[in-house]
Amino acid sequence: MDEPRDPQLLKGVLPMLVLALLTERESYGYELVTRLHEGGLDDLSAGTLYPVLNRLERDGQISSRLVASSAGPARKYYVPTPAGTDQLWSTARSWQQLSTTVELMLARATPKESS
Amino acid sequence: MSTSLRDTLVRERYLTRFSWALQDHPKDKQIVRELRTELTATAAEVGMRAAVADLGHPRVLADAYLNELGRPVPRWATGAVWGALAVGAVAYLAFAYGIGTLDTIGQMGGGTLERVFLGATTTFTNDDGAVSVSSTLTWQVLVFYAAVFTVPFLLGARVWRVWAGSPATARAAHA
Numbered sequence: 001m002d003e004p005r006d007p008q009l010l011k012g013v014l015p016m017l018v019l020a021l022l023t024e025r026e027s028y029g030y031e032l033v034t035r036l037h038e039g040g041l042d043d044l045s046a047g048t049l050y051p052v053l054n055r056l057e058r059d060g061q062i063s064s065r066l067v068a069s070s071a072g073p074a075r076k077y078y079v080p081t082p083a084g085t086d087q088l089w090s091t092a093r094s095w096q097q098l099s100t101t102v103e104l105m106l107a108r109a110t111p112k113e114s115s
Numbered sequence: 116m117s118t119s120l121r122d123t124l125v126r127e128r129y130l131t132r133f134s135w136a137l138q139d140h141p142k143d144k145q146i147v148r149e150l151r152t153e154l155t156a157t158a159a160e161v162g163m164r165a166a167v168a169d170l171g172h173p174r175v176l177a178d179a180y181l182n183e184l185g186r187p188v189p190r191w192a193t194g195a196v197w198g199a200l201a202v203g204a205v206a207y208l209a210f211a212y213g214i215g216t217l218d219t220i221g222q223m224g225g226g227t228l229e230r231v232f233l234g235a236t237t238t239f240t241n242d243d244g245a246v247s248v249s250s251t252l253t254w255q256v257l258v259f260y261a262a263v264f265t266v267p268f269l270l271g272a273r274v275w276r277v278w279a280g281s282p283a284t285a286r287a288a289h290a
Contacts, residue, residue, distance in 0.1 A: 030157045033169070047171035047179065050153070054146065055183040072159040073152050 005043065014052050015061075016095060017041075019080050019088035022062060028075040029053060053078060061087050118155055122163035126154050129167045136177035139188045146180060187276045194272025198264040205263050213248050217241045233259055 021027065021035050032053075033046050056062045061084030066074040080088065118126070130147055137143045150170075157166040170176050181188065216239045220226055225242035233255035240247045 028156070029153050030160065030166075045171055046157070046166075046169040047176045050150070050170070051176070051179040051183045054180060058142075069156065069159075072156045075156050076149070076153070 007048075010041070010044070010048075013095065014044075014048070015056060016088060016091040018049070018052060018056065019061065019084050020092075022078055022080050023085065023088060026077045026079040028067075028077050032078070056084065060084075118158065118163070122158060125163050125167055126151065126158070129154075129170070129173055133170075133173035133177055136174040137180060138192050139190050140177075140180055140184070141188070186279055187273070189272045189274055189276045191272050194268040194270070194274070197271030198268030201267040202260060202264050205260070213237075213239065217246060217248070221246075232256065 017036065017039075018032065021032060021039075027035060029050060030046060033044065033049055036044050036049070053062070057064060057078070060081055062078045063081050064076045064078050067077050068074050130151055133150070134143060134147045137146060140146065154163070154166050154170075157169075160166075161169075216228060216230075218241075220228055220239060220241040226240075227242075228239045230237045230239070234253040235251050235256045237248065237250040240249075
């Protein structure tokens with residue numbers, strides 16, 4: 001069973017994950033929620049994602065276009081801008097460096113727990 | 116596909132509470148409009164109740180949008196409430212003063228009394244023929260009431276937040 005997750009852990013990486021998924025292919029809001037669930041973030045809600053999309057668009061990291069739908073109103077599809085793509089890879093490098101540091105520190109802590 | 120009346124009521128009830136909580140956001144109307152469209156479209160996939168439930172509490176969602184601004188925003192609605200309460204309190208005190216003055220005049224056998232406040236003359240009359248209060252109006256009184264509203268309004272609205280930047284802007288300015 002998965003450990004309950006601190007929401008603050010997700011808050012820092014969610015914009016990067018959104019940019020990564022949109023780099024793979026464009027999506028509308030709720031479809032992104034579904035894709036994040038399929039990726040393992042099954043406790044993520046639309047209420048957590050929509051403000052992030054709003055900020056990314058306001059900051060010019062994603063752009064949007066309306067696509068007509070036969071099942072209802074037009075959907076807003078998002079795609080990264082060049083600035084968003086640059087931000088994604090910059091954040092990804094920072095994440096990898098941080099991840100390495102965290103793993104090293106946790107590895108040093110582990111022998112103390114077993115003694 | 117059109118939205119049923121019940122779904123419309125569920126959606127609009129949520130959006131009303133959300134827009135009230137979001138009213139201090141600079142783009143609040145645009146966000147509400149886009150969220151309405153998104154809810155309607157999502158309801159076609161999962162139903163309106165599920166679509167609304169997945170957004171969470173409307174105040175929590177509004178706070179998330181406000182937090183993403185990265186800076187505190189003025190609270191104009193709160194300021195307007197403070198200003199209105201201040202004017203109401205002064206008006207109540209003036210009304211109570213008037214009632215007390217008329218009662219005192221009556222207890223003393225009736226008559227007329229004039230009071231001057233900031234150049235405006237208020238005449239209190241209480242005798243067998245009439246009970247009345249009349250007043251002139253001066254610009255000083257208007258300025259007084261404007262100040263009674265404006266000072267609490269600005270304080271309640273946290274107006275200094277208009278000039279507050281984001282923490283990133285502050286760090287860049289000091290770099």
